[in-house]
Amino acid sequence: MPRVAYNDSALTVWQGSDALQFIDGLSSNKMIDMVEGEMRQTVFTSSQAKIIDLATVFHMGAFLAVHSHHSQLTELLNHVSPRILNQDVSINDATSRNQFCIEYECSNSKIGSFESVEGITHGYVGEGYSLLIASIDVECICEDDIKFFHEWRIQNEVPWNKHEIHQKNHPLSAGLAHLVHPSKGCYIGQEVLARMISRGRQGKKFVRIKNGDVDDKFVTTHGEKYSLAIVREPRQ
Template identity: 40%
Template structure:
């Protein structure tokens, strides 16, 4: 379909403990480039981020309005670890592409749960080709959650279609005990489904269908 610019932050994480630090604070196995979820002790979402390996450093890309909560979550937990976090949001633009992007100088590209995340210097912006309505249609068609809509501090990853970002055999991390218990008991609560656009509980409304978070035991909307 195309490319859209996001309201996003970029944090630059350095130090020899950078991977173990992020691995202990998020749901996916962080030993390289990946998407992962930062969760509270109650397994509620702080943000969904893309971790991008950049040489001997890591870029952490997330939703702009959630940046302060993320920093407040990360910084006090550095303690004695060899980790430094710098906010480089002001010198970078972040985009999502619905299709693979050709690599070239000045672009950092990674496969993401959203599609393809592209980070550029503010001096080398890309030309967006998608508007918000088209991006919503793309997300609805592919059951992709987004911050401020399906991804909020009120839900856990299983609620909003992010089960694939919760590593089943990973060791201890914040929120892990609750998520493991939910999975082992088969009680993962409400889930992300596709529904009619006039649904009262729609979280993202496209031109033909919408997304909602519902208990699916008594509905068939997920097959729409």
Template identity: 25%
Template sequence: MSTLKRTPLYPLYDKYGARVIDFGGWELPVQFSGIQAEHEAVRTRAGLFDVSHMGEVNVSGKDALAFLQKLTTNDVSKLVPGQAQYSLMCYPDGGVVDDLLVYFIGGDRYMLVINASNIDKDLEWLHVNKQGDVTIEDVSDQTSLLALQGPKAVSILSKLTDAPIGELQPFRFIPDASVAGFGAFVSRTGYTGEDGFELYIGSGNAQALWEKLLEAGTDDGIMPIGLGARDTLRFEARLPLYGQELSAAITPIEAGLGFFVKPDKGEFIGRDVLAEQKLNGAPRKLVGIEMIDRGIPRTHYPVFSDYKQIGEVTTGTQSPTYKTNVGLALIDKAYAELGTELFVEIRGKQLRAKVVKTPFYTKAKA
């Protein structure tokens, strides 16, 4: 029996009432006070996430840019120091190895943030495809990651740092901020549909920073947030989860992520397939669905039209914000028009649904 991995924050979970589960080999909190309450906290106030299970990999060297250009779908050459980019690594057939963030620190130095369940696979992929003067360093074990998300995030973090975090633009970062007296790498990307920050910090300081952030956010109604609300938040904002909306069998174009695929930048792994799909369309398309009949669509539930299976649900739930039964489904593109009526098989019954616009939730403009 294999032992589940734990983040440096694990010793604090009990104090905050965490209910832990096995998440891809990690013992992580699915909830603290309840998914609905945590979801609402992030949408209206602020929430603090322990996402220290994510992987961090430093890539450096004279040929680091060329290496990352070959490996990722987005155009790394467009980055300026202090800027981050969402991207994907793909197989030659267009399937996804992983989706990731690429941070350009400056000179020939980059940091990649990868999914926890893919760390070993990604590292192997990086090393197999390495060419030239490139150094790859896995710093996941010594790096903890806390995410502070929600409309009150700026006000809370400002109490603990003099860094100009309020002026930080989306997908920009400060590599050497001091937060509550600890050195931290602070970025503004997010995975909830809300404003917020990611704080990369040495693992030895993670517990102290967690406590300081919760203390600073007391008057703003901050709550610790588990994986359950993390999933409903990202789902409402139509942000993909690897293993559901993305996989080795699903291309970025099928998943609706064509914006992050730049065939014109030059050669990269998977380019031929993805360029063709971007030009002519992929055979399948990820769409939003809303149930007409009573029932909640769940991951892998089959989707039908005229008793013919045309795809399956990738993620589905009752939206905590709107209380509607909605899902994302990867289906034959012929049935992807808005308003098209489909059927989702739930507990052996085919129940009516329709194709709807996504994202289900968009943050109100300030």
């Protein structure tokens, strides 16, 4: 199965008895019921429901390992750190000690879980791809060309960071509606997203289009024949 380096990765370690509840209160997916050995994605959003970062949370038992994106790490930490207050939560950056890959075109039967194989942690994110994390002293070869991965994403309509998943978008328009829990309680940005869902209107939507079908300014990932785009919903 092909692998491609995930260079814009960050890995932080969240510890403390309140860590899981803290993430739950600041992001779009229901996290509070996670158990050891489980992996779940969620979206940290602003008060306007714009994406701050997509995070993949690994429940390691004694701590949470949180994969996010290096280009947004400072903003993410600036967003969450002042809100710790008196809660039992500490966050440490472990990015420099690790390497990151995406393995795709795979058949995952254990979505939402992870396991270690020859020193490499395989997080089974979706049916067709996995997030791989390994210490820098472990051999983890990721040699595939990024353009082939993007073609695969287009075919399978998988949104990606800095393409569809962007700070100017909200999760519903970026192909991340499955990470917005429908009955979860209050979190930052929840009121805006709930209003969009209740009205059945989100302003924009994530689509796969044939090249030339929409104005190029709406295209988020360019492919050879098809592309991904975020377009405005038609007025009703």
